[in-house]
Structure formats: structure tokens, C-alpha cells
Amino acid sequence: MQTERYNPQITEPNWQKVWTERDxxxxxNNDPREKYYVLEMFPYPSGRIHVGHxxxxxxxxxxxxxxxxxxxxxxxxxxxxxxxxxxxxxxMKNKVHPKGWTYDNIAAMRSQLKxxxxxxxxxxxxxTCDVAYYHQQQKLxxxxxxxxxxxxxxxxxxxxxxxxxxxxxxxxIDGKGWRSGADVEQRELTQWFFKISDYSDDLLNGLEGLDxxxxxxxxxxxxxxxxSEGMSVRFAFEDTDHDPLEIFxxxxxxxxxxxxxxxxxDHPLTQQLAADNAGxxxxxxxxxxxxxxxVAVETAEKQGxxxxxxxxxxxxxxxxxxxxxxFVLMDYGTGAIFGCPAHDQRDLxxxxxxxxxVTPVVLPTDADAADFSIATEAYTGxxxxxxxxxxxxxxxxxxxxxxxxxxxxTQLNGEPQxxxxxxxxxxxWGISRQRYWGCPIPIIHCDDCGPxxxxxxxxxxxxxxxxxxxxxxxxxxRHVTWKQTTCPNCSKSATRETDTMDTFVDSSWYFARxxxxxxxxxxxxxxxxxxLPVNQYIGGVEHAILHLLYSRFFARAMSQxxxxxxxxxxxxxxxxxxxxxxxxxxxxxxxxxxxxxxxxEGEGADRKAFLIExxxxxxxxxxxxxSKSKRNTVDPDDIIKTYGADTxxxxxxxxxxxxxxxxxxxxxxxxxxxxxxRVWRLVQEVAAxxxxxxxxxxxxxxxxxxxxxxxxxxxxxxxxxxxxxxxYELTNAVSAQLSKNNNAxxxxxxxxxxxxxxxxxxxxxxxxxxxxxxxGHSDLIASRPWPKVDEALLSEDTIILPIQINGKRRAEIxxxxxxxxxxxxxxxxxxxxxxxxxxxxxxxKLIVVPGRIVNVVV
RNA sequence: GCGGGCGUGAUGGAAUGGUAGACAUACCGGACUUAAAAUCCGGAGGCCGUAGGCCGUGGGGGUUCAAGUCCCCCCGCCCGCACCA
Numbered sequence: 001m002q003t004e005r006y007n008p009q010i011t012e013p014n015w016q017k018v019w020t021e022r023d024x025x026x027x028x029n030n031d032p033r034e035k036y037y038v039l040e041m042f043p044y045p046s047g048r049i050h051v052g053h054x055x056x057x058x059x060x061x062x063x064x065x066x067x068x069x070x071x072x073x074x075x076x077x078x079x080x081x082x083x084x085x086x087x088x089x090x091x092m093k094n095k096v097h098p099k100g101w102t103y104d105n106i107a108a109m110r111s112q113l114k115x116x117x118x119x120x121x122x123x124x125x126x127x128t129c130d131v132a133y134y135h136q137q138q139k140l141x142x143x144x145x146x147x148x149x150x151x152x153x154x155x156x157x158x159x160x161x162x163x164x165x166x167x168x169x170x171x172x173i174d175g176k177g178w179r180s181g182a183d184v185e186q187r188e189l190t191q192w193f194f195k196i197s198d199y200s201d202d203l204l205n206g207l208e209g210l211d212x213x214x215x216x217x218x219x220x221x222x223x224x225x226x227x228s229e230g231m232s233v234r235f236a237f238e239d240t241d242h243d244p245l246e247i248f249x250x251x252x253x254x255x256x257x258x259x260x261x262x263x264x265x266d267h268p269l270t271q272q273l274a275a276d277n278a279g280x281x282x283x284x285x286x287x288x289x290x291x292x293x294x295v296a297v298e299t300a301e302k303q304g305x306x307x308x309x310x311x312x313x314x315x316x317x318x319x320x321x322x323x324x325x326x327f328v329l330m331d332y333g334t335g336a337i338f339g340c341p342a343h344d345q346r347d348l349x350x351x352x353x354x355x356x357x358v359t360p361v362v363l364p365t366d367a368d369a370a371d372f373s374i375a376t377e378a379y380t381g382x383x384x385x386x387x388x389x390x391x392x393x394x395x396x397x398x399x400x401x402x403x404x405x406x407x408x409x410t411q412l413n414g415e416p417q418x419x420x421x422x423x424x425x426x427x428x429w430g431i432s433r434q435r436y437w438g439c440p441i442p443i444i445h446c447d448d449c450g451p452x453x454x455x456x457x458x459x460x461x462x463x464x465x466x467x468x469x470x471x472x473x474x475x476x477x478r479h480v481t482w483k484q485t486t487c488p489n490c491s492k493s494a495t496r497e498t499d500t501m502d503t504f505v506d507s508s509w510y511f512a513r514x515x516x517x518x519x520x521x522x523x524x525x526x527x528x529x530x531x532l533p534v535n536q537y538i539g540g541v542e543h544a545i546l547h548l549l550y551s552r553f554f555a556r557a558m559s560q561x562x563x564x565x566x567x568x569x570x571x572x573x574x575x576x577x578x579x580x581x582x583x584x585x586x587x588x589x590x591x592x593x594x595x596x597x598x599x600x601e602g603e604g605a606d607r608k609a610f611l612i613e614x615x616x617x618x619x620x621x622x623x624x625x626x627s628k629s630k631r632n633t634v635d636p637d638d639i640i641k642t643y644g645a646d647t648x649x650x651x652x653x654x655x656x657x658x659x660x661x662x663x664x665x666x667x668x669x670x671x672x673x674x675x676x677x678r679v680w681r682l683v684q685e686v687a688a689x690x691x692x693x694x695x696x697x698x699x700x701x702x703x704x705x706x707x708x709x710x711x712x713x714x715x716x717x718x719x720x721x722x723x724x725x726x727x728y729e730l731t732n733a734v735s736a737q738l739s740k741n742n743n744a745x746x747x748x749x750x751x752x753x754x755x756x757x758x759x760x761x762x763x764x765x766x767x768x769x770x771x772x773x774x775x776g777h778s779d780l781i782a783s784r785p786w787p788k789v790d791e792a793l794l795s796e797d798t799i800i801l802p803i804q805i806n807g808k809r810r811a812e813i814x815x816x817x818x819x820x821x822x823x824x825x826x827x828x829x830x831x832x833x834x835x836x837x838x839x840x841x842x843x844x845k846l847i848v849v850p851g852r853i854v855n856v857v858v
Numbered sequence: 859g860c861g862g863g864c865g866u867g868a869u870g871g872a873a874u875g876g877u878a879g880a881c882a883u884a885c886c887g888g889a890c891u892u893a894a895a896a897u898c899c900g901g902a903g904g905c906c907g908u909a910g911g912c913c914g915u916g917g918g919g920g921u922u923c924a925a926g927u928c929c930c931c932c933c934g935c936c937c938g939c940a941c942c943a
Binding site: 217294302432806847 | 872922
């Protein structure tokens with residue numbers, strides 16, 4: 001039979017129009033059905049979507065369409081994470097206004113997303129740079145201020161002394177500014193913070209209830225919060241009148257192995273000492289010649305400066321030298337440590353460098369105290385305490401308790417020598433950014449009254465449009481009039497806060513805003529409470545810590561301010577893998593080429609790439625994350641135009657497990673498209689069948705029910721690749737039946753095929769719709785319920801058991817499902833293969849796992 | 859440096875501790891065609907081979923009747939590290 005090829009260029013826009021006209025995906029907050037909120041992380045409007053977006057949004061759309069078919073009232077919204085640095089970089093480079101650039105990008109990406117046929121409620125769309133959105137965010141800030149959640153303190157930034165601007169960590173390359181190349185300096189500024197540390201324990205405990213989150217993400221968050229039980233210990237100085245040095249440790253059991261003290265370069269005492277110690281001042285200045293990031297601190301070579309001061313060991317008659325060391329972080333604990341080189345690698349590296357003593361105090365179980373020593377590798381495992389006076393022989397845990405009791409009961413200057421303390425690694429969230437394209441912090445600074453909130457009736461504080469990027473730095477700060485205002489308290493002239501908020505603030509509550517996107521308040525608490533938590537949140541694993549932790553914090557803070565009453569924003573979380581692609585370059589990684597500019601020859605190691613334009617050979621580089629700068633992105637427009645949205649969706653959903661990275665190949669797309677055409681050919685054949693009432697217990701009917709049952713479970717578990725494999729198998733089964741050309745089966749074939757269409761409708765909605773209509777139906781498959789699976793058809797009467805001999809599969813046996821263990825054993829022992837293996841002997845062991853396997857041990 | 863993850867045929871991958879390689883892609887052979895494309899049918903982890911074996915899930919060790927899966931060590935790659943989003 002000759003059929004026309006399926007033409008997605010015609011059918012896809014047509015069905016998108018029908019869905020829009022019938023308002024199929026607009027969600028009513030008052031719909032009485034059970035709710036289901038599915039959300040994909042909203043995109044940054046970079047200009048074009050890439051296949052990574054297609055993957056993310058295709059997954060969410062499958063869930064949304066599936067849940068709709070299962071009878072839920074589904075909320076599936078979309079918006080734009082629209083503030084941030086790229087708009088300012090574009091402004092500087094191309095002389096375009098960040099606002100215009102951003103909204104143009106949004107328009108382009110919106111139209112690309114629409115061409116994918118996503119079942120989104122576009123009525124709820126917003127961008128975080130919409131005044132209406134950041135107006136509400138400013139109200140949230142003021143609420144937080146009132147509640148004591150927002151406050152000001154000093155903290156460090158990366159300062160580019162040439163460009164006179166604050167740099168983001170990614171703009172600091174090897175300690176130098178990315179544009180100027182100047183050595184970056186650390187500079188202290190007074191900035192706004194959110195008190196996320198007040199919620200440390202609650203954020204930690206909340207993880208336990210998140211049973212639909214990946215374990216790895218919960219573990220990462222747990223480690224990030226970093227609760228640790230230890231002690232604060234005070235060390236008295238020798239020969240000086242400085243206050244005792246207070247340190248935090250979790251290893252008080254190793255106190256007898258202490259060989260030095262180390263202060264952070266930012267420690268107040270360091271500052272004090274540096275004032276009249278030129279050498280120390282120079283050392284501190286050197287430490288500040290790199291970026292502020294933890295990576296920069298921890299990967300730098302360990303260096304120290306001996307202050308010449310000494311402290312007294314609290315339990316022994318000896319003193320310890322006090323160093324300033326570049327690897328001690330001021331943000332953690334007290335900014336000072338005692339170093340026990342034998343049992344901490346960083347301390348050991350440091351001690352070896354400065355020739356400090358190394359005394360082991362924990363003896364591994366299998367080691368001998370007489371010859372146990374530490375050279376270049378610290379011992380951090382379990383063992384018994386030794387070389388430690390009254391602690392000798394104890395376990396680490398007992399020693400920790402004993403020493404804690406001792407130090408708590410010892411006095412130093414009228415206070416305990418040490419106290420037990422719980423410490424968190426989690427730091428407060430600094431939200432001030434010295435940039436234009438962000439949400440203005442609604443604060444007015446008055447010389448007399450200090451920083452004051454902008455009165456609510458004066459909100460929003462809008463970003464001025466008339467700004468320039470001719471000079472680096474914050475355009476808000478140098479704007480001639482915007483800054484000037486009057487004090488809401490004393491009415492004298494005052495200035496506006498010119499810092500804007502971290503863009504993570506924008507994305508920490510957008511999920512709540514979607515529940516009432518037009519509200520004059522940040523949320524409508526009733527709507528928020530009825531929709532939240534998001535039932536299924538889907539996004540990249542790169543957001544596993546920061547974005548998700550900040551959102552969890554915001555839910556708590558917003559609840560505290562009465563905007564909602566849920567603590568955990570995301571009930572189910574799925575972290576998808578990235579889409580990666582080969583990157584092609586000139587051999588020096590200076591000029592990069594897009595895959596569409598190239599032609600390829602050969603296979604495997606002989607594979608070569610040439611520029612289509614002039615035949616010049618280019619280097620095939622690493623497979624890496626798609627990025628604009630390396631030009632290895634694949635724009636889905638090309639695929640959608642050539643093969644259609646369904647093919648693009650189908651391809652990104654098939655093959656790879658969704659949590660894993662995928663390498664994009666065009667060959668895969670062609671293969672996926674062949675399946676689209678194959679379904680189209682099948683529907684012609686099915687539609688042409690004469691109607692017959694074939695028996696319902698037909699094998700194909702059972703296969704269809706089984707497939708549907710398992711596809712359902714796979715979609716629920718977001719195992720789209722397995723659902724796709726099931727759909728292939730069912731398609732093969734329908735094809736096989738059709739090719740038998742037996743009209744008596746036509747009812748079963750048609751029934752199975754319609755189930756197949758329902759199963760693939762969430763993934764390839766246009767094709768399913770077209771086929772459904774082709775079969776003569778007048779309704780839409782997008783608004784039909786998921787077919788009901790007949791449980792009775794799911795089980796088999798007989799099962800095939802594999803038979804192992806000594807753990808290797810040697811035969812199989814077909815037995816009744818009801819067969820008893822004894823019957824199976826007898827049947828197995830009677831088998832020729834088993835008889836042969838036994839050779840007259842009795843088996844040493846006979847393991848029968850009912851319904852699974854039999855293992856005969858000879 | 860620290861924290862988290864991943865590693866299975868030519869390729870993407872499948873496998874509640876229970877038949878390793880489902881399903882798909884690429885490939886090979888056949889049918890159809892003047893030819894090609896498309897389509898349909900068949901083949902296929904490697905090695906030896908008549909039967910039938912042996913080896914095989916990054917490498918090494920271990921637990922178990924049974925290990926891709928659990929434990930220990932190592933190698934490689936990826937993500938995050940608080941101002942990229």
C-alpha cells in the first residue's frame with residue numbers, strides 16, 4: 001500500500017492551534033479535581049533554546065500530559081529567569097539595552113518553545129525582570145527585614161582595580177580579572193544578607209521527609225549544611241595580654257597531638273598583629289591576591305606566617321606556635337584552628353612544610369604503637385587513643401567525651417576552658433550585587449536615620465531605563481538622579497540603595513508566584529497552599545545545592561511572613577543529565593566551529609571533520625557540555641524544521657536514562673523520525689481493516705495491556721527511555737499481527753493500536769492526535785483519559801524458569817505458575833542437563849527462588 | 859583541595875543480588891527496484907567450534923549458591939563549592 005509520508009510541518013502547527021483554541025492547557029485554580037503541579041526549572045533567556053532545554057521540557061510535558069490523562073487538574077506553567085549578568089555583558093559588547101535584549105530573547109525562545117507543542121498554561125507566564133514580579137519581591141524583602149531575616153554586615157568581594165568593578169567568581173581567572181587581566185583584590189563592603197543560618201537545623205531535618213528526592217541530592221545538601229558537633233576551646237597566650245585564642249574543633253580527642261595554632265588571614269587578631277608587623281602585613285596582602293572563592297583558597301599551596309606568639313597547651317606543660325595560614329577560612333567556626341598534623345591532611349602538609357612536630361595520637365587497630373609513625377599521609381580512621389596521658393586506650397568517641405568534660409570543668413580567666421558546641425558549615429546568604437540588571441533592594445540611606453525600608457506605598461523601586469554601560473561598574477550608582485530621594489523618616493535628602501539582589505532570589509519563589517501570577521501580593525496564600533508543594537520538579541543536577549536550598553529556605557521564610565503555609569516547596573525532584581556534544585576547533589582551541597559548518601569522513605579513529613566552505617580540516621575535540629562559546633550547541637529549530645517537534649521530543653526521551661548525560665548525534669534523530677513514519681504507515685493499515693469482533697483474550701490484547709501497565713509505571717518513575725522501549729515492543733507486536741493479514745484479528749489489532757496511541761500521546765502528542773483523527777475519532781486524544789488496564793490480562797499461567805548449574809545458566813524449564821517448590825525441584829532434577837551434570841551424585845544444594853530461578857550446586 | 863555522581867557490545871542503553879546485552883542506532887546479508895532511497899525479512903559481545911564450551915559489565919581484591927548490582931582499594935570522566943544561571 002502506498003501512503004503519503006507524514007508531514008509534521010503541516011500537522012504540528014495545526015494541532016497546536018486546535019489545543020490553543022480549545023484552551024486545553026489553561027488551568028483553573030477552582031477546578032475541584034485533585035491537583036498536580038509539574039514544573040521544570042525555568043530557563044535563562046540566552047536567546048535560543050538548545051537541545052538541553054528540549055530534553056528538560058519534553059520530560060515535564062510527558063508528566064503533565066500523562067497526569068492530565070489520569071484525571072488530575074494539572075498546573076504546568078512557564079516563565080523566564082530574566083535578570084543576570086549576560087544581559088549586562090551584551091549591553092557592554094553590543095551597545096544594546098539589557099531590557100530590550102532580554103525581552104527580545106524571551107520572544108524568540110517563547111516561539112521556539114511553542115513550536116515544541118508543550119502543554120503549558122501560557123496565561124501564567126512572567127519574567128523575573130517584569131516590574132510586576134520584582135515589585136512583589138521587594139515586598140518580600142521588606143517582610144524579611146521586619147522579621148529579622150534580612151540584615152547588613154561586612155563581607156568580601158572580588159575587586160578589579162583596573163576596571164573599578166566587582167567581579168563574579170567566574171570572572172576571576174587564575175586570580176586575575178577576565179577583562180583587565182589585573183590582579184584581583186579582596187575588598188570589604190557592607191552588604192545585605194538573609195539569615196539562612198537560622199534555619200540550618202530545620203533545613204537539615206526537612207531533608208528526611210523528602211523521600212521523592214534523589215538520595216544524592218539530599219546527601220549533598222546535608223553535607224553542605226554541614227552540622228558538626230565539637231568544642232570551642234580557649235587557649236591562653238604566653239607572655240602577652242591578648243585575650244585567649246578561641247578555636248573550634250571536632251577532633252578534641254586529638255588535642256595531645258596538637259603542634260601549632262593557625263589563624264585565618266582575616267581573623268581580627270591577625271589584623272591587629274599586622275598593624276605593627278610589616279612581614280605579616282605583606283603575607284596577609286599576598287593571601288588577598290586571589291579570588292574570594294573557596295576553591296581558590298583550598299587549592300592554593302599551603303602557606304603560613306609565624307607570628308612569634310605562643311599559646312599554652314590546656315592539658316600539658318608546653319606551648320604551641322601561632323601561625324597565620326592561608327587555608328584557614330574566617331567563615332567557618334571561629335576562624336582559628338589547632339593543627340594536629342598526624343590526623344588531618346592539610347595540617348600535615350603544613351607541618352611538613354614548616355618542620356613542625358608530628359605526634360600520632362590515634363593508633364589504628366592493626367598497628368603497633370612502637371613503630372607507628374606518620375610521614376606524608378595523615379591517619380583519619382578509627383583506632384585507640386595513645387600518646388595522650390589520661391585518654392590512652394580510649395576509643396575516639398570516649399576520648400571526645402572525656403576531654404569535653406575535662407575542659408568544661410577547667411577554668412581559664414574565670415570561664416570554662418572549653419565548651420561543647422554544634423557548628424554549621426552553612427553561611428548566611430549574601431544577596432547584594434553591585435549591578436544594574438537585577439531587582440533593586442528597596443532601602444533608603446539617610447545620613448541621620450541610617451538605612452530605612454522604602455515605604456510600601458512607594459514601591460516598586462523601578463530600574464531606570466536611561467543608563468549607560470560606557471564605563472564599568474554599577475550604572476545605578478553613577479546615575480545622576482535615580483539615587484536621589486528623601487528620607488521617609490525625617491524628609492531630608494537621602495540616597496537609594498544602589499545594590500540589586502542576587503538572581504538566586506528571583507528563582508527562589510517563582511514556583512509560588514505561578515499559583516497566582518497576577519496577584520497584587522507576592523502570593524495568594526489560599527492558592528499557594530492549594531497548589532504547593534510542586535509535585536514534580538525537574539531540572540539539571542547542577543542546581544542540586546544552591547537553588548534548591550535557597551528555595552527551601554524561602555518557603556520557610558515566606559510561610560513565616562504569612563504568604564503561604566508550607567515549608568517544603570518541592571515534593572518530588574528529578575535531576576536530569578546534560579546534553580553534551582563534540583566541540584570542533586582549529587587545533588589551538590582559539591576558533592571554534594559549529595557542527596553545522598562541517599562535513600565528516602571515516603569512522604572511529606580515522607574520523608575526520610572538514611569545513612564545508614573550503615574543505616579545510618578541523619580538529620575534533622572533546623565531548624563536552626554545550627556552550628555558546630565553544631559553538632557545540634545544537635539548535636533544535638533545525639531538527640524541528642526538518643523532522644518535526646515529535647521527532648525531537650521522541651529522540652531526547654528515548655535511549656538514555658534521563659538522569660544521565662547524553663551525547664547528541666544526528667543519526668539518532670533520523671532513527672527516531674523513522675519511527676514516526678512507521679507509526680503513520682501503521683495507522684493507514686489499521687484504519688483500512690474491516691471491523692471484526694475478535695476475541696478479547698487475544699494474545700495481542702494481553703500484550704497491549706501489559707505494555708500499557710508497564711509504560712504507566714515507567715512514566716510515573718520518569719524512566720522515559722524504558723517507556724519508549726515498551727512502545728517499540730508493542731509497535732513490533734502490532735506490526736507482526738498486521739502482517740499475518742488475518743482480518744479475524746482486526747478488532748484486537750485496532751484495540752491494541754489505540755492503546756499504543758494513548759501510550760505515546762504524552763511523548764509525541766501531534767502524531768498521536770493525527771492518528772487518532774485518522775482512525776475516525778472526533779474527540780482529541782489530548783483530552784481523553786488514560787485507558788484502563790485489565791489486571792486479569794497481566795499474569796501468565798506458565799512461567800519459564802532458568803536453571804543454573806553452579807551459578808551458570810544451563811537450561812530452562814516451563815512450569816505452572818502455581819507449581820510448588822517441591823514440584824519444581826522434582827522437575828528440575830529429572831532434566832537431562834541436570835542429570836548429566838550430577839552424574840549420579842546428589843546435589844550439594846538446590847536453591848529454588850519461586851518465579852525467578854533455580855540453581856543446582858553440584 | 860573538599861563534597862556528590864558516573865563507567866556494560868561499534869553506539870545509546872536494559873537488567874527488585876537471580877538467564878548480562880531487552881529495545882534502539884550504526885553495520886552486514888537477503889527481498890523489492892533499471893538503480894538508489896524508502897520499506898520488508900534475517901544476522902550479529904569476543905574467542906574456539908561438530909556438538910558444545912571458554913571469556914566477558916573501567917582495573918584489582920572480597921562477600922554470596924548466585925555480583926553489572928553489595929563491600930574495600932585503584933584508574934578515568936562529569937557536576938557542585940556560596941557573585942554563572
